[in-house]
Amino acid sequence: MDAKFFPQTAELLRFLPEIILTIAGTLLLVLEGFKKDEDSRSVISTLAAISIGLAMYGTVVAYDSPGLAFSNMLVSDGFAAFFRLVVLGVGLLTVLCSTSYLEREKSNSGEFYVLLLFSLAGQCLMAAANELIMVFIGLEVSSIASYILAGYIRDDKRGNESSLKYFLLGSFATAFLLYGVAWVYGMTGSTNLQEIRVALDKGVPSMTMVSAAVGLMLVGFAFKISAAPFQVWAPDVYQGAPAPVSGFLSAGPKAVAFAVMIRVFQTAFGSLMPKLEPVLWVMALATMTIGNFAAMWQNNIKRMLGYSSIAHAGYVLVAVTSNSATGTAAAMFYLAAYGMMNYGAFAIVTHVAGKGEEHVTLDHMKGLSQRQPAVAALLTVFLLSLIGVPLTAGFFGKFYIFKSAIDSHMYWLTALGLLNSAVAAYYYLRVLVVMYMHESESTEPVEAIPGGLKITMWLTAAMTLVLGVFPGLVLDFATKFAVLNK
Amino acid sequence: MNLLDILIAAPLLGFLITLMLPKGNAGLVKLFTLIFSIGVFAASLLLIGPVLERPAVMTWVTDAPWIGTPAIRYHVGMDGVSLWLVLLSTLLTPISILLSWKYIDHRVKEFFAFLLLLEFGLIGVFVAVDLFLFYVFWEVCLVPMYFLIGIWGHDRRIYAAVKFFLYTMVGSVLMLAAILYIYSKAGTFDYPALLLMMESGKFTMTHLEETLLFLAFFLAFAIKVPLFPLHTWLPDAHVEAPTAGSVMLAAVMLKMGTYGLLRFCLPMFPNASKENANWIVVLAITGIIFGALVALVQPNMKKLVAYSSVSHLGFVVLGLFSGNQWGLDGAVYVMLAHGISTGALFMLVGFLYERQHSLEIKDYGGVATPAPWLSTVFLVTTLASIGMPMLNNFVGEFLVLQGASQINIWWAVFAATGVILSACYMLWMYQRTFFGETPDSVKHHMHDLGAREWACIVPLLVLMVWMGIAAQSFLPSIGASNKTIIDRTALQTKSTTTHAEVSNHGR
Numbered sequence: 006m007d008a009k010f011f012p013q014t015a016e017l018l019r020f021l022p023e024i025i026l027t028i029a030g031t032l033l034l035v036l037e038g039f040k041k042d043e044d045s046r047s048v049i050s051t052l053a054a055i056s057i058g059l060a061m062y063g064t065v066v067a068y069d070s071p072g073l074a075f076s077n078m079l080v081s082d083g084f085a086a087f088f089r090l091v092v093l094g095v096g097l098l099t100v101l102c103s104t105s106y107l108e109r110e111k112s113n114s115g116e117f118y119v120l121l122l123f124s125l126a127g128q129c130l131m132a133a134a135n136e137l138i139m140v141f142i143g144l145e146v147s148s149i150a151s152y153i154l155a156g157y158i159r160d161d162k163r164g165n166e167s168s169l170k171y172f173l174l175g176s177f178a179t180a181f182l183l184y185g186v187a188w189v190y191g192m193t194g195s196t197n198l199q200e201i202r203v204a205l206d207k208g209v210p211s212m213t214m215v216s217a218a219v220g221l222m223l224v225g226f227a228f229k230i231s232a233a234p235f236q237v238w239a240p241d242v243y244q245g246a247p248a249p250v251s252g253f254l255s256a257g258p259k260a261v262a263f264a265v266m267i268r269v270f271q272t273a274f275g276s277l278m279p280k281l282e283p284v285l286w287v288m289a290l291a292t293m294t295i296g297n298f299a300a301m302w303q304n305n306i307k308r309m310l311g312y313s314s315i316a317h318a319g320y321v322l323v324a325v326t327s328n329s330a331t332g333t334a335a336a337m338f339y340l341a342a343y344g345m346m347n348y349g350a351f352a353i354v355t356h357v358a359g360k361g362e363e364h365v366t367l368d369h370m371k372g373l374s375q376r377q378p379a380v381a382a383l384l385t386v387f388l389l390s391l392i393g394v395p396l397t398a399g400f401f402g403k404f405y406i407f408k409s410a411i412d413s414h415m416y417w418l419t420a421l422g423l424l425n426s427a428v429a430a431y432y433y434l435r436v437l438v439v440m441y442m443h444e445s446e447s448t449e450p451v452e453a454i455p456g457g458l459k460i461t462m463w464l465t466a467a468m469t470l471v472l473g474v475f476p477g478l479v480l481d482f483a484t485k486f487a488v489l490n491k
Numbered sequence: 492m493n494l495l496d497i498l499i500a501a502p503l504l505g506f507l508i509t510l511m512l513p514k515g516n517a518g519l520v521k522l523f524t525l526i527f528s529i530g531v532f533a534a535s536l537l538l539i540g541p542v543l544e545r546p547a548v549m550t551w552v553t554d555a556p557w558i559g560t561p562a563i564r565y566h567v568g569m570d571g572v573s574l575w576l577v578l579l580s581t582l583l584t585p586i587s588i589l590l591s592w593k594y595i596d597h598r599v600k601e602f603f604a605f606l607l608l609l610e611f612g613l614i615g616v617f618v619a620v621d622l623f624l625f626y627v628f629w630e631v632c633l634v635p636m637y638f639l640i641g642i643w644g645h646d647r648r649i650y651a652a653v654k655f656f657l658y659t660m661v662g663s664v665l666m667l668a669a670i671l672y673i674y675s676k677a678g679t680f681d682y683p684a685l686l687l688m689m690e691s692g693k694f695t696m697t698h699l700e701e702t703l704l705f706l707a708f709f710l711a712f713a714i715k716v717p718l719f720p721l722h723t724w725l726p727d728a729h730v731e732a733p734t735a736g737s738v739m740l741a742a743v744m745l746k747m748g749t750y751g752l753l754r755f756c757l758p759m760f761p762n763a764s765k766e767n768a769n770w771i772v773v774l775a776i777t778g779i780i781f782g783a784l785v786a787l788v789q790p791n792m793k794k795l796v797a798y799s800s801v802s803h804l805g806f807v808v809l810g811l812f813s814g815n816q817w818g819l820d821g822a823v824y825v826m827l828a829h830g831i832s833t834g835a836l837f838m839l840v841g842f843l844y845e846r847q848h849s850l851e852i853k854d855y856g857g858v859a860t861p862a863p864w865l866s867t868v869f870l871v872t873t874l875a876s877i878g879m880p881m882l883n884n885f886v887g888e889f890l891v892l893q894g895a896s897q898i899n900i901w902w903a904v905f906a907a908t909g910v911i912l913s914a915c916y917m918l919w920m921y922q923r924t925f926f927g928e929t930p931d932s933v934k935h936h937m938h939d940l941g942a943r944e945w946a947c948i949v950p951l952l953v954l955m956v957w958m959g960i961a962a963q964s965f966l967p968s969i970g971a972s973n974k975t976i977i978d979r980t981a982l983q984t985k986s987t988t989t990h991a992e993v994s995n996h997g998r
Contacts, residue, residue: 427661
C-alpha cells in the first residue's frame with residue numbers, strides 16, 4: 006500500500022460533502038462579520054441552506070466514486086451516502102425551522118448556521134469513517150458544535166443547563182470511546198477497521214483485553230445514542246435546548262452514532278458479536294422500557310419527546326442486536342423515518358411553544374385542534390407514526406425492526422418490544438387527548454406560522470405518510486447499502 | 492381494479508374530500524357524506540350476485556404486489572361470510588350518518604369524516620386475505636373510533652377512548668409478532684398461499700409453535716370480541732361513545748374479532764383450536780351468563796345493552812369453537828343478527844337520550860303513552876334481541892345451541908340460560924321504561940319518531956324480520972364458506988395425526 010502525500014482527485018471527491026460544508030462554514034463565518042445589521046443576516050441562513058444542498062449533491066458525487074480514501078481512513082460507500090443524506094436532510098430542516106425561531110428569540114446571528122454546518126461536517130465524517138481515529142475526530146467535531154448549539158440562547162437558564170450537561174457527559178463518553186480505541190490499538194496494532202478484523206482473526210495476545218476495549222467503546226456509543234443505563238442526559242438536554250436544536254440532536258447525531266456503532270461492530274468486531282449479543286439484548290430492552298415508562302409521567306412535551314427518543318433508540322438497538330443485513334437495513338430505515346417524524350414533531354413544538362418557549366406543557370396544547378386545526382392534524386400524523394400505526398413511516402420502521410429480530414430468532418425481545426410500543430401509545434395518546442378532547446383555555450390570538458416552519462411541517466408529514474404506503478422508496482436503498490464491506 | 496377495489500378506496504376518498512370541504516358549512520358536510528355513503532352501499536349491493544354463485548371460494552379477487560421486501564401483497568377477495576359483513580358495514584355507515592344529523596353539533600366535519608374513515612377500515616378488514624394487509628386495516632379502524640369516542644362522547648369519554656385504544660393495541664401487537672413469526676417460517680403473508688403450503692406440508696408447525704401462535708392471534712381477537720374476562724373496555728366505550736359510535740362499535744367492530752377467529756384462527760391452527768376449545772368455551776359460556784347477570788342489574792340503559800353484547804358475543808365464540816357446521820353457521824348468523832338488532836337498540840336508546848338527556852332507566856317511565864311508535868319499534872327490537880322466533884337472533888342462537896349440544900349437551904344447557912336471562916333483563920328494562928306512570932319531564936320531552944328517525948330504523952326492522960323468517964337467503968352462502976373451513980380443519984387435523992403415526996412407526 007503506497008500512501009501518496011497528495012491525495013488523488015477521486016479521494017477528494019469521496020470527501021466532497023465534508024469539504025463543501027467546511028469551506029461554506031468558514032466563509033459564512035467571515036461573511037457574518039460584514040453583516041452588522043439584523044436584516045441582512047437572513048442571507049446567511051439562505052446561504053447555509055444552499056451549502057447543505059450542495060453537500061447533498063456532493064454526497065451523490067462521492068457515492069458515484071465509491072472506494073477508500075486517504076490511506077483507507079475514509080470509505081465512500083452506499084452506507085455512508087445513506088447516513089450523509091439523512092443528517093444533511095435533518096440539517097436542512099433545522100435551517101428551515103431556525104430562521105424564524107432565532108428571530109423570535111432575538112438571537113439571530115450567523116454563528117448558529119456556522120456551528121450547524123460544522124456539526125454536519127463532523128457527522129458526515131463519522132458516516133464515512135473507516136478508522137477509529139476518524140470516528141473520534143468526526144464525533145468531536147460534531148459534538149463540540151452541538152454543545153454550543155444546545156446552549157445557543159445565551160440568557161436562557163434551561164439552555165445553559167442543557168449545554169453544560171451535554172458537554173460534561175458527552176466528553177465523558179468520548180473519553181470512554183478514546184480509551185477503548187487506545188486499548189484496541191494496543192492489542193491489534195491498528196485503528197483501521199479491516200485491519201483490526203484481520204488481526205483479530207489471526208489471534209491477539211489477550212481476547213479479554215479486546216472484549217474490555219469493545220466494552221469501553223460500547224459505553225461511549227451508548228452515551229451518544231442515549232441507551233440505558235447511559236440515557237440520563239437526554240431528557241434534560243432535549244428539554245433545555247432550543248426546540249429546533251432538540252429536534253436536530255434527537256435525529257442527526259443519534260442516527261450517525263448508530264451508523265458508526267453498526268459499522269465498527271460489524272466490520273471490525275464481527276467475531277465478537279455473538280458475545281456482545283446478550284449485552285445488547287439487555288440494553289435494548291432496558292432502553293425501550295425506561296424510555297417508555299418515564300415518558301408516561303411527563304407534562305413537558307419536549308421532555309416527553311426526549312424520553313420517547315430514548316425508547317426509539319431502544320427499538321433501533323433491537324435491530325443492531327439482530328446483527329444481520331436485514332437488521333442493519335431496518336435500523337437505517339428506522340433512523341431515516343424517525344428523523345423525519347420526530348423533526349416534524351419538534352417543528353410543531355417550535356411553533357406552538359411561542360416566544361421564549363413558554364408554552365411547552367400539555368396544558369398549553371389544550372384545544373389545539375380548535376385553534377389551529379392544521380397544526381393539530383399534522384402533529385397527529387407524527388404522533389401516530391411514533392406510536393407505529395399502519396400507513397405511517399413509523400409503522401414500517403417498527404415492522405422491519407421486529408421482523409429482523411424474528412429472523413434472528415429473538416422472539417422474546419420481539420414480543421417485549423412490541424408490548425413496549427403498546428405502552429408507548431399511552432403517552433402519545435395523551436397529547437392527542439389534550440389537543441382534540443379538551444377545550445382551549447388560551448384566548449391569545451393565534452400566531453401565523455412562519456414559512457420555513459410551515460414547509461418543514463408539511464414536508465415531513467407528507468414524507469411520513471408516503472413512506473407509510475411506499476416504504477420501498479427508502480428501504481430498497483437501505484437494503485442495498487446494508488451489506489458492509491468486511 | 493374491480494368493483495371491490497373501488498369500494499375499498501371510495502370511503503378513503505370520501506374521507507379526504509370531506510376534510511377539504513369548507514369548515515363552516517355543516518349542512519354540506521352532512522349531505523355529502525350521506526349521499527356518498529348511500530352510494531357506497533348501493534355499489535356494495537352489486538357485489539352480492541357473483542359471490543352467491545360460488546360462495547365457497549373467493550370472488551372479486553385482486554392480487555397485486557404492494558411492497559417488494561418483504562413480499563406484501565394487496566390481496567383482497569370475499570366469500571359467503573365476508574360478503575355479509577361488508578354489507579353490514581356499508582349499510583350501517585349511512586344509517587350512522589343520518590342518525591347523527593342533529594346530535595352532533597360541534598366539529599361536524601371531523602365527525603362525519605371519521606365515520607367514512609372507519610368504513611374504509613372495516614371493509615378492508617373483512618376482505619383482506621393477506622395477513623399483513625389485514626393487520627393494517629385492523630389498526631386503521633382503531634384511530635377513527637378512538638376519536639369518535641374521545642371527542643364526541645360523554646363525560647368519561649377520554650378514559651374510555653384511551654382504554655379502548657390500549658386494550659386493542661396490546662392484543663394486536665402480539666398478533667403482529669405472530670404474523671412476523673409466520674412470515675419468517677413460511678416466507679409469505681399471503682393467506683391462501685399459506686393455507687396451500689400447510690395442506691401440502693411445506694409449512695409445518697411444532698405443537699408448541701402452533702399453540703403460541705394460536706394464543707397470540709386468539710388474544711388479539713378475544714379482546715376485540717370481547718370475550719370474558721377481557722370485556723371491561725366495552726361497557727366504558729359504549730356508555731361514553733356518541734350514539735353513532737356505539738352503533739358502529741357494537742354492530743360491526745366487535746365482529747372484527749369473531750371474524751378473525753373464524754377466518755384465521757380456526758383454519759390456520761386447527762389442532763390448537765381443538766385442544767384449547769374447552770377452556771375457551773367455558774369462558775364463552777361464563778361470558779354469556781355473566782354478561783346477562785350484570786345486564787340484569789344495570790341502572791344505565793346503554794350499559795345494559797353493552798353487557799347484553801358481551802352475552803351475545805359469547806354465543807358466537809361458543810359456536811365457533813364447537814367447530815361443526817351448525818356452530819359455525821350459527822356463529823356467523825348471530826354476528827349478523829346481533830349487528831342489526833343491537834345496532835338498532837343502541838340507536839333507539841340514542842333516540843331516548845336525545846329527548847330526555849338521560850341514560851338512567853329510573854328517569855323514564857310510561858314512554859309508551861306519549862310515543863307509541865317509538866315504543867312499538869323498541870319492542871320489536873327487544874324481542875329480536877332476546878331471540879324471539881321469527882326474528883333474526885333466534886335462528887343464530889338456535890343453530891349455535893344445536894352445534895354446541897352435538898359436542899357436549901351441558902354446553903348447550905348452560906348457554907341456554909343466557910337466552911332466558913336475556914328475556915329477563917330486556918323485558919324488565921322495557922317495562923320500567925315504557926310502562927307505568929309517565930313523569931312530567933317525559934311527557935314534556937317525549938315526542939314520537941320523526942321522519943329521519945324512521946328512515947334510520949326501518950331498514951333494520953325489515954332486516955330483523957327478513958333474517959328471522961327467510962334465513963335461507965343468507966344461510967346457504969354462509970354454510971358453503973364455513974364448510975370449506977371445516978373441511979380444511981378436518982383435513983389438517985387428520986394429516987397431522989397421520990404424520991404423528993408415521994413418526995411413531997419410524998421409532
